[in-house]
Amino acid sequence: MIAFGSSITEPDVYQRCAEPGIRRAAESDSEIRAMAAIGSIFSSYNALLDEFAEREDLEALVLVHQDAEIVDTDFCATVRGALADPEVGLVGCVGAIGVRSIAWWEASVTCASFINRYDEHGGGDLPSFSWAWNDAPAYARVGEVETLDGFVLVLSPWVVRNIRFDEQLGEFHGYDLDLCLQVREAGRKVMTADFRAIHYRQLDMVPDPEPWVDAHVKLADKWDGRMGIGTGAGSWRDRALRAEADAEAALMLAHMNSLESDARVLDLQRALVETTESISWRITAPLRWLHRTAPNRRRPELTPRSLSKSLTSAETP
Amino acid sequence: MIAFGSSISGGEAYRRYAEPGIRLAAEPDSEVFAFAAVEPIARTYNLLLEAAAAREDLEALALVHPHTEIVDPQFCAKVRTALADPEVGVVGCAGARRVHSIAWWEGDVVRANVRQRYEEYGGGEIESVSWAQRQPPPGEVQALDGQLLVLSPWAVRNVRFDETLLLGHGFDLDFSLQVRAAGRKLMVADLHVSHHRSLELISDLEVWIEAHIRMAEKWSGTLDDVPADDAGWKRRARRAEARREAARAIAMSESLKLDARVLELEQEFKQKTGTTSWRLTAPLRALNQLRRERSEGRREA
Numbered sequence: 001m002i003a004f005g006s007s008i009t010e011p012d013v014y015q016r017c018a019e020p021g022i023r024r025a026a027e028s029d030s031e032i033r034a035m036a037a038i039g040s041i042f043s044s045y046n047a048l049l050d051e052f053a054e055r056e057d058l059e060a061l062v063l064v065h066q067d068a069e070i071v072d073t074d075f076c077a078t079v080r081g082a083l084a085d086p087e088v089g090l091v092g093c094v095g096a097i098g099v100r101s102i103a104w105w106e107a108s109v110t111c112a113s114f115i116n117r118y119d120e121h122g123g124g125d126l127p128s129f130s131w132a133w134n135d136a137p138a139y140a141r142v143g144e145v146e147t148l149d150g151f152v153l154v155l156s157p158w159v160v161r162n163i164r165f166d167e168q169l170g171e172f173h174g175y176d177l178d179l180c181l182q183v184r185e186a187g188r189k190v191m192t193a194d195f196r197a198i199h200y201r202q203l204d205m206v207p208d209p210e211p212w213v214d215a216h217v218k219l220a221d222k223w224d225g226r227m228g229i230g231t232g233a234g235s236w237r238d239r240a241l242r243a244e245a246d247a248e249a250a251l252m253l254a255h256m257n258s259l260e261s262d263a264r265v266l267d268l269q270r271a272l273v274e275t276t277e278s279i280s281w282r283i284t285a286p287l288r289w290l291h292r293t294a295p296n297r298r299r300p301e302l303t304p305r306s307l308s309k310s311l312t313s314a315e316t317p
Numbered sequence: 318m319i320a321f322g323s324s325i326s327g328g329e330a331y332r333r334y335a336e337p338g339i340r341l342a343a344e345p346d347s348e349v350f351a352f353a354a355v356e357p358i359a360r361t362y363n364l365l366l367e368a369a370a371a372r373e374d375l376e377a378l379a380l381v382h383p384h385t386e387i388v389d390p391q392f393c394a395k396v397r398t399a400l401a402d403p404e405v406g407v408v409g410c411a412g413a414r415r416v417h418s419i420a421w422w423e424g425d426v427v428r429a430n431v432r433q434r435y436e437e438y439g440g441g442e443i444e445s446v447s448w449a450q451r452q453p454p455p456g457e458v459q460a461l462d463g464q465l466l467v468l469s470p471w472a473v474r475n476v477r478f479d480e481t482l483l484l485g486h487g488f489d490l491d492f493s494l495q496v497r498a499a500g501r502k503l504m505v506a507d508l509h510v511s512h513h514r515s516l517e518l519i520s521d522l523e524v525w526i527e528a529h530i531r532m533a534e535k536w537s538g539t540l541d542d543v544p545a546d547d548a549g550w551k552r553r554a555r556r557a558e559a560r561r562e563a564a565r566a567i568a569m570s571e572s573l574k575l576d577a578r579v580l581e582l583e584q585e586f587k588q589k590t591g592t593t594s595w596r597l598t599a600p601l602r603a604l605n606q607l608r609r610e611r612s613e614g615r616r617e618a
Binding site: 101102103105106118120121122124126203204205206209212213214216217220221230232235236237239240241242243244245246247248249250251252253254255256257258259260261262263264265266267268269270271272275276278279280281283284287 | 418419420422423435437438439441443447448516517518519522525526527529530533534544547550551553554555556557558559560561562563564565566567568569570571572573574575577578579580581582583584585586589590592593594595597598601602605
């Protein structure tokens with residue numbers, strides 16, 4: 001039995017995002033546990049692990065963020081395929097190697113089969129590089145990785161029974177990297193597999209920088225060079241001075257991006273104003289008004305569906 | 318006599334921006350030292366200081382970046398007021414307190430009416446260091462922005478730019494710290510200035526990073542607290558590396574937000590200009606454009 005679990009802080013988000021994906025992916029005997037969060041994500045997920053650990057028929061536990069939607073209908077088959085190797089402890093659809101910190105995206109990402117769906121500025125999708133394998137770069141592949149993005153995590157029964165999220169690490173950030181490190185330290189593999197998901201999230205990657213920085217430091221201190229975490233080139237002094245310089249260079253880039261954004265937006269706004277204040281725009285206003293107010297029968301939809309419908313009706317005697 | 322000096326690496330920028338500003342601000346007896354740039358910038362600035370120091374009647378030397386345009390007819394009067402306090406060594410139009418690095422704008426910024434004029438995307442004007450929380454002048458600061466530095470006669474005769482700083486960034490912070498180390502004050506005055514520069518604030522980020530490190534090494538203990546031992550450096554490195562990765566994520570987020578904002582407006586624009594009525598009236602606009610161009614051509618002729 002493949003079980004699904006979610007820790008929920010915003011029920012409407014769960015209903016809109018995670019629930020449809022779980023229903024799509026689940027099998028008739030799958031158990032779905034949509035649990036109200038009981039504190040940090042570490043504690044909530046541990047509660048889910050405790051709940052399923054005793055289930056003898058457990059094939060896998062899938063932990064799904066409330067804002068993540070599994071896309072594949074054959075998800076369970078993919079999971080079974082990945083977990084057929086008893087050495088595999090964890091499976092995900094986004095992973096990286098060469099990871100030194102919770103900023104796994106700064107490492108060499110090997111698989112990223114997800115879309116970041118955002119609401120800002122009218123909304124949109126940012127498909128990651130292996131969302132569509134036809135367009136994926138040469139480095140995109142499924143296989144063994146050092147860490148997974150935790151928005152959809154598949155745990156083997158062995159992990160459910162033997163490993164726990166480290167509740168000392170904080171509230172949210174770093175729970176996924178730490179779990180992957182524990183599993184790998186225990187000799188099991190962490191793998192990416194060929195399934196896809198949508199992550200409904202804002203464009204801010206780190207909306208809460210201070211807790212994120214604290215988690216980064218805590219995790220680096222905990223692993224302190226083991227499994228490559230917290231390592232770097234040079235003395236501690238060299239590393240401090242370089243990182244401080246790099247950080248301010250990155251902030252400068254952020255400022256530049258923000259200035260460029262303002263300038264480009266201003267330019268487009270000017271073009272829009274020029275358009276809508278031009279004589280030709282004003283003299284054609286009645287046409288647009290007519291177009292907007294005309295009854296639907298005067299505006300046949302030219303979608304492929306309506307076209308095929310009209311062809312069908314034309315053939316009918 | 319209030320003198321003006323500029324290190325000119327591109328004659329065009331000086332002619333277009335700095336020179337008209339100096340002409341606006343200068344008094345009849347003002348001397349203008351316009352020197353060809355010698356690398357590093359500290360070398361040219363020291364040449365300017367040597368030239369100005371020879372003038373016994375010197376009241377101040379304004380070092381003007383070629384892309385900086387003084388737009389303040391009251392400039393000299395404001396400089397005299399700011400330098401009336403003999404403790405003031407240098408006056409500028411922007412600077413900051415609680416400065417920890419060459420990125421002075423990450424401190425508590427004090428800034429006069431300084432505008433940044435850019436040419437990209439049809440051109441425009443924004444407030445300088447628009448992203449920072451700013452205090453208005455006058456105000457004492459720890460570092461001044463090098464786009465405009467007005468030096469007292471004491472600073473001209475007693476402090477020199479560090480010519481060992483070869484990377485071109487941070488000369489202003491270094492000079493500021495030297496002046497303060499000598500016991501003089503740095504002030505931001507209400508000097509109105511336009512800075513004509515690209516939206517790309519730094520084009521050579523790797524060089525800037527190296528300059529940042531060099532300056533941190535040179536002023537270790539002044540810009541920061543030096544850890545007592547290796548464990549202290551380790552703690553500092555850990556936090557710095559975390560902040561670096563957060564900053565990179567923030568930069569990436571800004572870039573994503575930029576794309577999303579632009580995409581939204583581009584779609585709106587496409588929607589508006591894709592209507593039948595807009596397409597029908599295209600010949601009218603083309604004719605209108607042609608008429609405008611001909612009329613401009615006749616005017617120019």
